[in-house]
Amino acid sequence: MKPKAPAEQVEELRDGRSVIVRHSRQGDAERVHAYICALGCSTDTILTCAEDLPPIERIQSHIEMIPKGQFYSLVAIDPATGTVVGNATFRFAVRKKLMHAADLGMGVLPSHQGVGLGRRLLERSIDDMRSFDGIDRLELTVLATNTIARRMYERAGFVEEGVKRRSLRQPDGRYEDEVIMAMWVGES
Amino acid sequence: MKLPESISIRDGRRCAIDRVLPSCADRYRAYQIGLAGESPYISTQVHEVKTVETLREQAQVYLDTPGHIWLAVLDESNGAQIADCMARITLREKMSHVATIGVGVRQHFRGQGLGRLLMERIIDWAVEDPTIHKLQLSMFAANTPAAALYQSLGFSIEGRRVRAFRHLDGAYDDEILMGKWLDETESTR
Numbered sequence: 001m002k003p004k005a006p007a008e009q010v011e012e013l014r015d016g017r018s019v020i021v022r023h024s025r026q027g028d029a030e031r032v033h034a035y036i037c038a039l040g041c042s043t044d045t046i047l048t049c050a051e052d053l054p055p056i057e058r059i060q061s062h063i064e065m066i067p068k069g070q071f072y073s074l075v076a077i078d079p080a081t082g083t084v085v086g087n088a089t090f091r092f093a094v095r096k097k098l099m100h101a102a103d104l105g106m107g108v109l110p111s112h113q114g115v116g117l118g119r120r121l122l123e124r125s126i127d128d129m130r131s132f133d134g135i136d137r138l139e140l141t142v143l144a145t146n147t148i149a150r151r152m153y154e155r156a157g158f159v160e161e162g163v164k165r166r167s168l169r170q171p172d173g174r175y176e177d178e179v180i181m182a183m184w185v186g187e188s
Numbered sequence: 189m190k191l192p193e194s195i196s197i198r199d200g201r202r203c204a205i206d207r208v209l210p211s212c213a214d215r216y217r218a219y220q221i222g223l224a225g226e227s228p229y230i231s232t233q234v235h236e237v238k239t240v241e242t243l244r245e246q247a248q249v250y251l252d253t254p255g256h257i258w259l260a261v262l263d264e265s266n267g268a269q270i271a272d273c274m275a276r277i278t279l280r281e282k283m284s285h286v287a288t289i290g291v292g293v294r295q296h297f298r299g300q301g302l303g304r305l306l307m308e309r310i311i312d313w314a315v316e317d318p319t320i321h322k323l324q325l326s327m328f329a330a331n332t333p334a335a336a337l338y339q340s341l342g343f344s345i346e347g348r349r350v351r352a353f354r355h356l357d358g359a360y361d362d363e364i365l366m367g368k369w370l371d372e373t374e375s376t377r
Contacts, residue, residue: 052281097231097353137351162347162365166322168282178346180365 009124011076013115019085021124028084029060033073034103037086039107041048043147044170046107051171055088060090072102072132074125076117085112088125090138102129105142118149129185136186143168144177157183189313194264197300202264205309207257208272211242216260219294223355226295228355229331250274255287255320257313261302271314273306275313277320287314288344303334305342307334315370322369328353328360343368 008022024032031057040048048054065071076086086108091098097186105126110120129135142149144163158181166175192206195221198214208216217240224234238246257279263270271293277284289310293302312322325332329348339345352363 045279047282049281091294096233096234097355100354139349143338157296159293161349162345164324164346164365165367166369167286167324167367169285169321170282180349182352184347184351 002050010079010130011117011120013112013117017112017115018079019076019112019117020079021074021076021120024063024066024087026063028075029056029063031077031082031084032063032087033059035075035087035109039109040174044147045107045143047168049171054153058086068133072125073126074121074128076108076111076112078112078122079147085109086117086121088121090125090135092127098145100134101137101139101182102135104138119156121154122152126156126183126185137180137182138183139180142146145177150179150181153181159183189309191259192245195305197297197302198299199299201297201329201365203270203297204256204262205306206262208260209248209249210247212260212269213247214371215238215246215267215269216272217243218246219260219272220295223292227292227327230292233356243306248281249275255284255317257310259306260311261293261297261306263297270294270333271302271306273310274311275310275323280326285319287320287323289323289325291325303305303337304341307337311341311368322367324367326363326365329364334364338366341368 001143002112008020011021012018036048037053038117039046040053041050062071062073067072071092072090074088075084077083078085088104088106090102090157092102106118106121126138129138140153140155161180161182164178164180167178168176170176192204194202194204196202196358217237218238221234224237228238247258250256258274259272260269261270261271273289273291275287278289291303291306302320311323314323339351345364346367347365349365350364351360353361355361
């Protein structure tokens with residue numbers, strides 16, 4: 001079963017602002033790409049960085065995979081500007097032995113951090129995955145130093161499965177550990 | 189690394205180690221199909237093995253791209269491929285210091301030290317590459333001989349992804365993640 005109809009939901013944030021939360025759709029590539037580039041350049045907590053920005057074609061190909069059930073993408077849009085300010089995606093494996101797992105990636109722009117948006121995106125996307133046929137396992141990696149995100153994932157039900165030591169190198173040469181986390185959403 | 193390299197395995201049979209060349213894609217494909225059919229510890233299924241054309245392109249990429257290597261072991265008696273080992277750096281800037289390794293040996297050539305030999309070649313290759321600082325690999329948790337081999341080569345367990353694999357009969361297995369940090373002094377020699 002595909003995620004429920006891409007209903008637009010208006011979410012009120014803790015500081016009184018609101019955002020529109022909805023599934024990505026055709027025509028979103030440009031605004032999602034702008035968001036990924038802005039996020040990659042504003043934080044060192046994600047894999048994307050200024051030296052490693054994705055081409056817009058990659059974003060477009062992800063959007064085209066959504067209706068086929070091969071990719072999941074949720075965006076939060078600032079209604080005033082139409083720009084994407086936060087997102088959550090799940091990637092699905094292609095090979096049969098790995099197909100029951102989905103890999104989470106998410107982020108929130110600095111302008112919208114600390115007001116509960118990350119948690120809303122996370123909870124909504126987990127709910128969607130629960131009703132997604134064949135998905136039993138959700139997984140993610142997070143920087144060991146990113147304690148705010150780790151706490152958020154734990155509260156949502158993710159459990160630590162290990163630490164990949166010095167698996168990430170920041171552009172300034174610093175090495176960082178990645179924590180791997182997962183949660184089971186299939187039958188137990 | 190001097191290739192091709194001719195070796196004698198424990199039981200006396202002779203094998204040759206060489207790079208996987210685009211022209212050998214069909215030979216590699218036959219090996220991969222055999223391996224996928226006989227081993228529960230391969231994440232690729234028989235019908236998921238790539239086409240000869242795709243494998244040819246992949247072999248070319250491994251030849252042309254820095255931080256990539258793909259080795260084959262051939263049975264010298266008949267020229268068939270019976271083992272392989274590949275390593276490649278991650279194509280994301282922040283992970284470009286990490287190379288991921290995959291290794292396979294056909295059933296009738298197991299227990300001959302080929303897995304260890306290939307891993308040693310790959311470790312030596314990685315030590316020589318100044319951009320590679322870490323090696324990582326993963327395996328089915330039930331594949332305990334592989335875990336013992338990797339640990340004896342200096343890999344340590346970094347995590348356990350619970351029920352990350354689902355076998356065709358519906359049974360799950362965990363995935364064990366291992367890593368090895370390469371110091372300048374590190375070598376298997």
